Amino acid sequence: LKELKKLTRRQASTVTQLLTEHVPLNKYLHCIRKKLSGICDGCRQHDKSVEHYLTRCPAHLAARARPRMKVGKDINSAARMLANTEYFEAIAKFVKRTRRLR
Numbered sequence: 001l002k003e004l005k006k007l008t009r010r011q012a013s014t015v016t017q018l019l020t021e022h023v024p025l026n027k028y029l030h031c032i033r034k035k036l037s038g039i040c041d042g043c044r045q046h047d048k049s050v051e052h053y054l055t056r057c058p059a060h061l062a063a064r065a066r067p068r069m070k071v072g073k074d075i076n077s078a079a080r081m082l083a084n085t086e087y088f089e090a091i092a093k094f095v096k097r098t099r100r101l102r
Contacts, residue, residue, distance in 0.1 A: 040052060051079075053098075
């Protein structure tokens with residue numbers, strides 16, 4: 001994707017991991033037997049999936065506020081956000097603010 005070329009290498013790597021769902025979030029780590037549970041460490045209510053991390057986890061509510069302006073109504077769907085290459089930079093900035101994926 002040419003939109004990935006506009007990002008730093010780290011941002012492009014993060015977006016690619018989110019797109020493929022091969023990302024160090026608890027749900028994936030549990031699937032590959034690196035974690036005992038897929039439950040989110042932030043809210044302890046749901047699996048920490050890409051969908052939960054990007055759109056629902058209350059622990060990241062403040063970090064989600066800024067990309068909301070850029071992404072608009074698509075903020076409610078990780079699939080829609082990741083399908084629109086115009087949002088890649090906003091997603092990468094959200095990830096950096098949460099300090100969750102390093």
